[in-house]
Amino acid sequence: MxxxxxxxxxxxxxxxxxNFPVLSIMIWSGMLIYWAYDPYKITIGDWTLVSFFxxxxxxxxxxxxxxxxxxxxxxxxxxxxxxNGLLYIGYTFVSGEWRHLVPDRKxxxxxxxxxxxxxxxxxxxxxxxxxxxxxxxAYFSIMLMGIGSALTGYAIYxxxxxxxxxxxxxxxxxxxxxxxALTIGFVLFFLIHIAQVIRAGWHNFQSMITGFEELKPNxxxxxxxxxxxDRPTPxxxxxxxxxxxxxxxx
Amino acid sequence: xxxxxxxxxxxxxxESDVAESAVRRRMIKSFGWFALASAVPFGVYSWIxxxxxxxxxxxxxxxxxxxxxTVARTYFSNAxxxxxxxxxxxxxxxxxxxxxxxxxxxxxxxxxxxxxxGDEPFLLTMDDIRSLPKHELIYDFKCVExxxxxxxWGGARLSDFMAKYKLGTHSGNVPTPDNPDDLFKHVGMxxxxxxxxxGVDMESALHPQTLLAYExxxxxxxxxxxxxxxxxxxxxYGVKNLKRIGRIFFSDTRPRxxxxxxxxxxxxxx
Numbered sequence: 001m002x003x004x005x006x007x008x009x010x011x012x013x014x015x016x017x018x019n020f021p022v023l024s025i026m027i028w029s030g031m032l033i034y035w036a037y038d039p040y041k042i043t044i045g046d047w048t049l050v051s052f053f054x055x056x057x058x059x060x061x062x063x064x065x066x067x068x069x070x071x072x073x074x075x076x077x078x079x080x081x082x083x084n085g086l087l088y089i090g091y092t093f094v095s096g097e098w099r100h101l102v103p104d105r106k107x108x109x110x111x112x113x114x115x116x117x118x119x120x121x122x123x124x125x126x127x128x129x130x131x132x133x134x135x136x137x138a139y140f141s142i143m144l145m146g147i148g149s150a151l152t153g154y155a156i157y158x159x160x161x162x163x164x165x166x167x168x169x170x171x172x173x174x175x176x177x178x179x180x181a182l183t184i185g186f187v188l189f190f191l192i193h194i195a196q197v198i199r200a201g202w203h204n205f206q207s208m209i210t211g212f213e214e215l216k217p218n219x220x221x222x223x224x225x226x227x228x229x230d231r232p233t234p235x236x237x238x239x240x241x242x243x244x245x246x247x248x249x250x
Numbered sequence: 251x252x253x254x255x256x257x258x259x260x261x262x263x264x265e266s267d268v269a270e271s272a273v274r275r276r277m278i279k280s281f282g283w284f285a286l287a288s289a290v291p292f293g294v295y296s297w298i299x300x301x302x303x304x305x306x307x308x309x310x311x312x313x314x315x316x317x318x319x320t321v322a323r324t325y326f327s328n329a330x331x332x333x334x335x336x337x338x339x340x341x342x343x344x345x346x347x348x349x350x351x352x353x354x355x356x357x358x359x360x361x362x363x364x365x366x367x368g369d370e371p372f373l374l375t376m377d378d379i380r381s382l383p384k385h386e387l388i389y390d391f392k393c394v395e396x397x398x399x400x401x402x403w404g405g406a407r408l409s410d411f412m413a414k415y416k417l418g419t420h421s422g423n424v425p426t427p428d429n430p431d432d433l434f435k436h437v438g439m440x441x442x443x444x445x446x447x448x449g450v451d452m453e454s455a456l457h458p459q460t461l462l463a464y465e466x467x468x469x470x471x472x473x474x475x476x477x478x479x480x481x482x483x484x485x486x487y488g489v490k491n492l493k494r495i496g497r498i499f500f501s502d503t504r505p506r507x508x509x510x511x512x513x514x515x516x517x518x519x520x
Contacts, residue, residue, distance in 0.1 A: 006264045021291035037396030068513030072307045076314035099260045160332045160520045210280040
């Protein structure tokens with residue numbers, strides 16, 4: 001017998017993996033659009049720290065002179081991004097999954113401790129149930145960023161018919177800048193996310209596909225907040241026979 | 251129970267005891283489904299990429315753009331006005347971004363040709379257009395490329411023009427939104443050399459801020475900006491703001507559109 005912990009509900013796994021190709025299409029097509037007018041840069045005085053983006057960058061990726069194509073993809077796949085995002089948010093709050101996700105007051109202190117632990121400056125990481133403080137902040141922020149992308153996106157898509165939204169987002173030009181900055185945020189999140197998933201290892205990764213993780217009470221990178229005796233009584237296998245536990249992607 | 255977590259109300263994750271073989275079976279099944287599902291995005295992508303073009307855009311994407319137009323027209327309202335600014339906010343030198351349709355010299359005998367349903371086309375001069383009430387519009391002109399610029403235009407409302415000459419209706423009466431069946435669905439415009447051409451839906455054409463513009467910053471517009479008269483239609487991207495109007499006509503089918511033929515959305519409504 002093995003003790004398994006049911007980590008990610010089926011719906012969450014679907015939302016997660018649908019979002020990956022859809023958001024990739026949105027970022028790629030967004031870059032094709034951004035190429036046509038790409039004024040953003042980070043400067044210190046007269047010195048340009050980062051330019052979004054130098055010509056060689058577009059050339060290397062073949063992202064030049066494709067505005068019409070970018071707009072067509074962007075305004076088609078935005079609906080999938082919106083729908084998937086709304087279902088995810090709806091599910092998270094209706095199912096109670098938000099209790100694992102929304103950072104509480106101690107999440108911020110915890111996030112610092114987790115960061116110190118990740119950098120090797122602290123021996124132990126604080127106890128957690130599903131996500132540690134840093135993860136809660138990161139994953140909840142990503143949800144807020146998704147909402148921000150949809151709102152700023154609509155503000156630049158229909159600035160006359162939704163003038164109130166455009167005004168709320170700081171005006172047409174500000175909304176476009178925010179929409180772009182959020183995209184950079186998604187890319188940075190993605191890079192850190194991939195690095196952390198690799199660090200956390202196979203057991204953690206596969207749980208986003210299977211939904212469950214084998215419980216290894218003594219695993220150093222998965223501290224148990226409670227003694228085994230305090231754990232809730234194991235639930236019997238959920239599915240009709242065959243020892244099926246959780247319908248994964250079926 | 252950890253007291254700090256109790257405060258938080260974060261529940262523990264459910265656990266179960268399962269036979270080792272069942273865990274393995276479950277895992278294989280999950281990964282099998284995952285692999286199958288992974289094929290879907292690749293399939294969708296290659297289906298779109300291999301679809302034929304419909305007016306320069308992949309057919310499935312063009313269809314969605316047309317659905318988007320239908321969606322946008324459900325909430326479009328002529329009461330939603332584009333934001334306006336004081337005259338000082340306007341740039342001194344409005345940006346010139348394209349020369350299609352104005353590369354040839356302006357014909358010395360330029361007149362505006364207007365096609366009426368079931369009637370001979372008639373010709374108008376600038377004096378005819380100037381005789382209509384003049385409106386000033388200082389607004390943020392938005393290019394499909396992403397830039398925008400506050401510009402100061404002056405001219406006659408297209409809706410006033412259509413009312414005066416009883417245009418845009420099947421019956422030949424003055425167009426009113428109260429009788430939408432009588433209205434043609436589209437207004438078409440083209441440059442005298444037919445090098446640039448646009449089609450605009452009737453609601454957007456009748457928007458009170460849509461102008462037949464002949465002044466920029468209080469001066470007659472120059473050739474590069476589309477002298478003697480051009481379309482300024484703030485509810486659309488710049489691509490619909492045709493310069494140097496040579497002909498205006500009305501149609502229930504979409505008039506051909508220069509940038510749509512090059513893969514852009516037809517509606518491009520803001």
